[in-house]
Amino acid sequence: MDRLACMRAFVSAxxxxxxxAAAAELDLSSQLAGKQIRVLEHGLGIKLLNRTTRRQSLTDGGRVFYERAKNILAEMEAAEALIAETRSTPRGRLRISAPITFGSHALAPEIPAYLxxxxxxxxxxxxxxxxVDLVDEGFDVVFRTGPLSDSTLLARHLASLRMVLCAAPDYLKSAKKLRKPEDLQHHECLVFSHTSLRTQWSFEGPHGRETVPITGRFxxxxxxALRAAAVAGMGVLLQPHELVAEEIKAGRLVRLLPKYEPPARPLHAMYAPDRRMTPKLRSFLDYAVQRFGVKQQSADA
Structure with a gap:
């Protein structure tokens, strides 16, 4: 006989x-409810209830078992509710925070298909x-680029952002030759002030990784804003491919140092630890991994 059903009959009684009364509540016959409790007692090897024709009372063992059984049934109900919730239809308002470049050029174009x-x-x-502070500011998901700091948040790893070094043809006409990363020290660099890119740029080249200090007046x-400055001929730019791809295609910017690849920037979708993950959050995280996750290459690729 189902042990949980027996526990449910006992706790209700x-x-x-x-x-x-327990039988009526559980839509059972009194005979079956009584049998379930007797089966439970037999399995445990102790008497749980003292029963007479007029009243019932808990034994000492029954009192201990009742507290534990009540908690077990509550956990089961919570687990069943969670499963039902994860199978339900995603609905409600989803608040997302993302870096400006990634949000504008990669995330925003994918939102209509998700909706x-x-x-x-x-x-x-x-x-x-x-x-941003995900919890205090009420976000469901935040996208973050760069190495992750220690955090209580959970993260889904996405495909890293490919970085591109480029400049306008007009700038290159009057600037010194740029043949290797260390030559950047003699160039006007357009500085992204938000990350470590504000002080140094790194490249993977024929001789391994090279990191060079950079400076710039803007x-x-x-x-x-950096892209606009680069197109205007103000200096050398290092930014994600999504931001500069159209400018390079149109010839307004030119890719530099093709033998030296800037390390890609890690990208993660982050969310708070939550046993009761809502369908809307789960659906969006799955969608983000599908759209921005690391693409698997075929075996013969």
């Missing part, structure tokens, strides 16, 4: 005061290069 898949979800995207935490 204790809380409702009689086996007949089409989940018509009962609405999305509120906040774009900022500031490190710095900002906006990739878009």
């Amino acid at each position: 204790v809380e409702l005061g009689s086996i007949s 089409k898949q989940h018509p009962e979800v609405s999305v509120d995207v906040s774009l900022t290069n500031r490190t 710095s900002t935490d906006s990739g878009e």
